[in-house]
Amino acid sequence: MRCSRAVLLCVIAGAAATLAPPQVRAQAQWGSSGPVFQSDVEKRERQLEAERAERRKYSTMPYPKFMEGGAKPDIAPEKPPVVYLERDEPAGTIIVDTGGRKLYYVLPGRRAYAYPISVGREGFEWTGTERVSRIVSWPSWTPPPEMHKRQPGLPITVSGGLINPLGAKALYLGGTIYRIHGTNNARSIGRASSSGCFRMMNEHVVHLATLAGVGTVVRVVKDYPAVSSSAPLSSLFSGFGSSDDAKPQRSKAKSKKK
Numbered sequence: 001m002r003c004s005r006a007v008l009l010c011v012i013a014g015a016a017a018t019l020a021p022p023q024v025r026a027q028a029q030w031g032s033s034g035p036v037f038q039s040d041v042e043k044r045e046r047q048l049e050a051e052r053a054e055r056r057k058y059s060t061m062p063y064p065k066f067m068e069g070g071a072k073p074d075i076a077p078e079k080p081p082v083v084y085l086e087r088d089e090p091a092g093t094i095i096v097d098t099g100g101r102k103l104y105y106v107l108p109g110r111r112a113y114a115y116p117i118s119v120g121r122e123g124f125e126w127t128g129t130e131r132v133s134r135i136v137s138w139p140s141w142t143p144p145p146e147m148h149k150r151q152p153g154l155p156i157t158v159s160g161g162l163i164n165p166l167g168a169k170a171l172y173l174g175g176t177i178y179r180i181h182g183t184n185n186a187r188s189i190g191r192a193s194s195s196g197c198f199r200m201m202n203e204h205v206v207h208l209a210t211l212a213g214v215g216t217v218v219r220v221v222k223d224y225p226a227v228s229s230s231a232p233l234s235s236l237f238s239g240f241g242s243s244d245d246a247k248p249q250r251s252k253a254k255s256k257k258k
Helices: 002-019 023-027 040-059 145-150 204-209
Strands: 029-031 032-037 082-085 094-097 104-106 111-116 126-138 167-171 179-183 192-194 197-201 218-220
Touching: 023 094, 082 104, 104 197, 111 197, 111 204, 145 204, 179 204
Parallel strands: 094 218, 179 197
Antiparallel strands: 029 032, 082 111, 094 104, 104 111, 126 167, 126 218, 167 179
């Protein structure tokens, strides 16, 4: 009798397994909190895809063709920290370290101002040497054709102001589309998130513009490791009597009368 009951129970269990929904019977897995069914996984994937589609819809939402940039408040310049260079660099040169995400303005005596910046994201990195071709306060922004292809719906132009992504000041680099410019998004500083331009805090770019001028050399490199936060012994006796903000000046030889 007991043997017959055992056989009957086995038959019932097998029939129940046969009648179970296929996605539950074949795809059940055990997670940390219990069984995880394929149907639940697919449902979550559908939800995530719906959320991504919603974000894409808003990212391609067209802007007005001509946008007003908003207010143009006075931005006070702010000095960044001073670092020490191991190499002799011409005073007045700008060095952009894309790997370290820093911009250095070289001072006399192997010193430099070190500004934190945002650099080009993957696929938009570049290196080379340019010169500052012009400096504009609260510049307007006209997205280039390549950017319109990547993100349809962008405005044709945005006037200068707090809404404008170029911030309070822009230093144009030669005849390229790249700039050293301010930003109203402080969270982007220190990241690789731009389309090739170099973003700075508005306070910092205003300060940089008091030092650099049209013709300033800008070197963009992948890595510039010859920097330290403490002064080397060789620099302790150099640069006396020079101002941090002093621009490089040519010395004029004075003739002596006999």
